[in-house]
Amino acid sequence: MPKKARTTCETPFTFLSEGQQIAAVAHQCGSRQLVILCHGFTGSKCEHRRIFVELGRAINADGADALRFDFYGSGDSAGDFADTLISHNIANLRDAMAWARQQGYDKLALLGLSMGAATAILTLAETPADVLVTWSAVPDMQRVFQGYIQDVHLLSRQTEIYEHEGWLIRKAFWEDAIQYDVAGAFARLTMPKFILQGGADDKVFIEGFHHFRDLALPPADFMEIPGASHAYTASHHRNQAIRQTLIWLKRNFYSNLSS
Numbered sequence: 001m002p003k004k005a006r007t008t009c010e011t012p013f014t015f016l017s018e019g020q021q022i023a024a025v026a027h028q029c030g031s032r033q034l035v036i037l038c039h040g041f042t043g044s045k046c047e048h049r050r051i052f053v054e055l056g057r058a059i060n061a062d063g064a065d066a067l068r069f070d071f072y073g074s075g076d077s078a079g080d081f082a083d084t085l086i087s088h089n090i091a092n093l094r095d096a097m098a099w100a101r102q103q104g105y106d107k108l109a110l111l112g113l114s115m116g117a118a119t120a121i122l123t124l125a126e127t128p129a130d131v132l133v134t135w136s137a138v139p140d141m142q143r144v145f146q147g148y149i150q151d152v153h154l155l156s157r158q159t160e161i162y163e164h165e166g167w168l169i170r171k172a173f174w175e176d177a178i179q180y181d182v183a184g185a186f187a188r189l190t191m192p193k194f195i196l197q198g199g200a201d202d203k204v205f206i207e208g209f210h211h212f213r214d215l216a217l218p219p220a221d222f223m224e225i226p227g228a229s230h231a232y233t234a235s236h237h238r239n240q241a242i243r244q245t246l247i248w249l250k251r252n253f254y255s256n257l258s259s
Contacts, residue, residue, distance in 0.1 A: 008060045015069075017095035018088065023076035024069035024096070027056040031065045033254045034105040036096055036129075038089075038116030039068075040231070041138075042167055044075030047113060048231035051238050055111075058242050064254045065105070069096055071119075082161065082168040085176040086141070089119040094127050109253050111245070114138055114230065118182045125185035131253045133194045133245055136201055136230045139208020141177040183208075187215040194221050194248040196241060198228030205230065221248060 008029040014021045025045060037052050039045055045068035046053050056066035070077040071092050073084035093110070100108055108129040112120035117137035124132060138144050162169045193216060197209040206224075213222050223244055228237040 008057075010056075015095060015099045017072065017092045020072055020078040022069055022072065022078070022092055022095070024067060025056070027060045027066040027068075029060045029063060029065060031063060031254075032105055033107040033109075034065045034067055034100050034103075035059050035109040035111055035133075035249070035253075036093070036100065037066060037068045038093060038110065038112035038120050039071065039074065040112075040114030040116045040136075042074075042081070042165075043113065043116070045070045046075075049233060049235075049238060051232060051242070052113075054238065055242050055245070058246055059249070062246055062250065062254065064249070067096060067100065071116075080168075082170050085173055086115075086119065086122070086180055087176050089115075090123050093119055093123045097123075097127060097129065107253065109133065109249065111135070112137070118180075121182055121186050121189065122180055124189055124191070129191065131192045131194075131249075132189060133196070133248070135196045135232070135241060135245075136198055136205055137182070137195065137208065137212070139183055139205065139211060141180055141182065143204050143208075145174060145177065183211060183215060186212055187217070190217050192219045192221075192252045194245065194252070195223070196244065197222075197224045198230055198232060198237065199224050199226040200228055201230045219252075 011026045013026065014023055039047050052068050056068055059066040071084065072088045073079035073081045097108060109131045110120040110124060110129050111133040113135045115138050117134035120132060160171050195212055197206065225237055225240055232238045232241045
């Protein structure tokens with residue numbers, strides 16, 4: 001007999017974090033296993049070329065649920081981008097995880113892109129989940145922002161706000177970000193991990209990928225996609241990132257789901 005098609009739905013909703021409204025979309029098919037997607041710096045719950053929309057739908061097609069949301073100051077969530085902080089991001093992700101537990105999800109996976117990956121790593125250092133997937137993870141806050149801004153320490157002493165590609169970044173963001181040790185937090189994580197990296201990314205990310213491999217506690221799997229950019233811009237690289245992630249999730253997160 002042919003397999004019965006799964007009933008899926010995509011539901012926009014909001015939840016509160018630190019008293020602020022956070023915009024989200026739930027991809028649901030009745031699973032008790034959820035993958036929470038964390039977007040990157042200047043990104044949103046759709047992410048670049050809508051890769052998180054494609055990924056959420058692909059996870060649903062595999063029989064698990066997915067949650068996309070906008071960090072405070074991004075996308076449709078409350079606040080201005082200039083007021084965002086890594087500390088806010090961590091609080092938002094913890095509250096997304098708390099929402100998931102309240103909905104009755106038994107297992108949680110975190111998947112983050114770039115700064116969203118760093119946020120997931122930092123959050124998991126204090127708040128447990130079952131597995132972690134990172135795409136192009138920010139490995140070191142200071143090194144990454146030094147790549148954006150020449151003499152960022154001098155700039156932070158001279159001005160309260162900086163414009164980067166049309167986005168306003170306050171001094172407070174930089175001061176908050178550099179207090180976090182992403183690599184140190186990653187080195188303490190014991191859950192299964194899948195670390196994905198584009199081979200054509202900036203040097204700091206590729207070096208961070210190799211440094212993570214040296215630090216990782218087992219179990220951990222690492223994969224580099226040759227020629228892929230930081231956000232997997234080309235369609236074939238997006239497809240490969242999604243496909244390889246689904247293969248890994250099937251083996252390590254929702255392998256017990258019925259077909």
